[in-house]
Amino acid sequence: MTCLPVSVVIVSRERPDALDRCLTGISQLDYPDLEVVVVACPAGMTRIRSRFDARRIKTVPFDTPNISEARNLGIAAAAGEVIAFIDDDAVPEPLWLRYLMPAFNDAEVMAAGGYVVGRNGISLQWGARSVDHGGHTAPIKVADNAITVLHPTAQRAIKTEGTNMAVRRDVLASFGGFDPAFRFYMDETDLNLRLAREGLATAIVPQARVHHGFAPSIRRRADRTPKDLTEIGASYAVFLRKHCPKNQHDAQIATFISNQGQRLLRLMQSGQLDPLDVQHLLKGLKSGIAQGSERPLTNQPSLPKPSTGFLPYPTKTGTRHILISGRRHQRAALLDKARAVLKTGDIPVVLCLSHTALYHHLRYLPEGIWLQTGGLFGRSDRAAPLVQMTRLQPRAKAERRRMNQSWNLSPAL
Structure with missing residues (x-):
């Protein structure tokens, strides 16, 4: 089967550690025809220059807080x-x-999206969804182990997630890329609606998975607690002006503010916010809505052809995924085994279990090791029984079987 050349575009601002970790994950991709384009602030550019693969990464300096502009610069540099x-x-x-x-x-497929795994590394954050002209999403039932090609309707577009999506370059360029009026939030949803307006098909690929960690930023803390909702409000107002009938705007905005307010109240009840925080955040949200209601909307010119040729990134094909299992008191030795696997060019997954029923978590360590921790008797799939009586070897087999929905893990060492 043909492997089309693909450019992976990453936008980064004020998160050099997260960017470095992401790039390490990219370096372990199994795909033969890949280039990597990073649009980053000065801190990100400095971090890239310190990496072993710096010469094989296209970089575009950019230090303005506008993800759509940054992505468009990445598209302009991308030759895939x-x-x-x-x-x-x-x-x-x-x-x-x-x-x-x-x-x-x-x-027929112009865009494709995969599934996004949440902070525990196991549960889905976002699966297959559609979205309407008010920005409201609804789940779509698709096969878990196959590509599903979907077509938009007059009422609903096919939703893709900005952290796990792909679009044909010629289509994206002809659309002018992402709309810079969306400085943060709903930039990809706007693109989904524009694709739908042209009747273009989108594929959903559940096995194409990205783990999303929600690193802290100027807009949220590491635990996802918001620090500023201004741009979220502004983007929602822009979205309505572009896609929703005008006579529905007031009702949609009222629902949006109510939903955001309820979210903030839940965070206050859990102790993550205090009443003054909630008041400040709602004030910013409403200010953003007002700003977005006045923000200029312009026709986007087509983006240019690539500014440079395709820069192949040296990924490896045919790498093995090696499962290393053991108990919590063996953690240091298990990680040493994993580092030895890394040196061979293969990818280690460490299953390190305590003699408890703790829930499982899977995370990616900056050095390139996947580490799953939890209790021998605890659940990984959150829909599984709360306690599972088992031994280490059968549990390792069960976890390997679960992960191999989207991995190719060899038997546990």
Whole structure:
């Protein structure tokens, strides 16, 4: 099967550690025809220069807080036939592009999206969804282990997530890329609606998975607690002006403010916010809505052809995914084994379990090791029984079987 050349575009601002971790994940991708484009602030550029693969990464300096402008600069630099996007606080699974890119072998498919795994590394954050002209999403039922090609309707577009999506470059360029009126939030949703307006098909690929960690930023803390809702409000107002009938705007905005207020109250009840925080955040939200209601909307010119040729990134193909299992008191030795696997060019996944029923968490360590921790008797799949009586070897087999929905793990060492 043909492997189309793909450019992976990463936008990063004031998160050099997260960017470095993301790039380490990119370096472990199994895909033969890949280039990497990073649009970053000075701190991100400095971090890239310190990496072993710095010469194989296209870089675009940019230090303005506008993700759409930054992505458009990345598109302009990208020379792949398809452009894939991932956030700097996310990490792809090694077979991400192996699963995602075959969707484009169907000439009808103009865009594709995969699934996004949440902070515990196991549960889905976002799966297959559609979205309407008010920005409201609804789940779509698709097969878990196959590419599903979907077509928009007059009422609903196919939703993709900005941290795990890909679009044909010629289509994206002809659309003018992302709309800079969306400085943060709903930039990809706006693109989904524009694709739908043209009746273009989008593929959903559940096995193409990205782990999204929500690193802290100027807008939120590491635990996802918001620090500023101004741009969220502004982007929602812009979205309504572009896509929603005018006579529905007031009702949609009222619902939006109510939903955000309820979210803030839940955070206050959990102790993450105090009443003054809630008041400040709602004030910023309403200010943003007012700003977005006045923000200029312009027709986006087509983006230029690539400014440079395709820069192949030296990924490896055919790497093995090695499962290393053991108990919590063996953690240091297990990680040493994992480092030895890394040196061979293969990818280690460490399963390190305590003699408890603690829930499982899977995370990606900056050095390039996937580490799953929890209790031998605890659940990984949150829909599984709360306690599972088992032994280490059968539990390792069960976890390998679960992960191999999107991995290719060998038997546990």
